[in-house]
Amino acid sequence: MTRILVDHDRCEGHGLCEQTAPEVFRLDDEGELHLTHEEVAAEQQGVVAAAVRVCPVAALRIQP
Numbered sequence: 003m004t005r006i007l008v009d010h011d012r013c014e015g016h017g018l019c020e021q022t023a024p025e026v027f028r029l030d031d032e033g034e035l036h037l038t039h040e041e042v043a044a045e046q047q048g049v050v051a052a053a054v055r056v057c058p059v060a061a062l063r064i065q066p
Contacts, residue, residue: 005065012061022053
């Protein structure tokens, strides 16, 4: 399993990660990003990697 790291100071709440992988990323009513879980199962790695790539402020990383 891999881990998702979020730089909350960098995140601007654009929501592209949530649109790409809504089963992992969630924005609350204030635009704060939350993870449904920090560790990613093998079958979700592709969609999570896509969500990390679409972040316009590079606030997301995957740690093996």
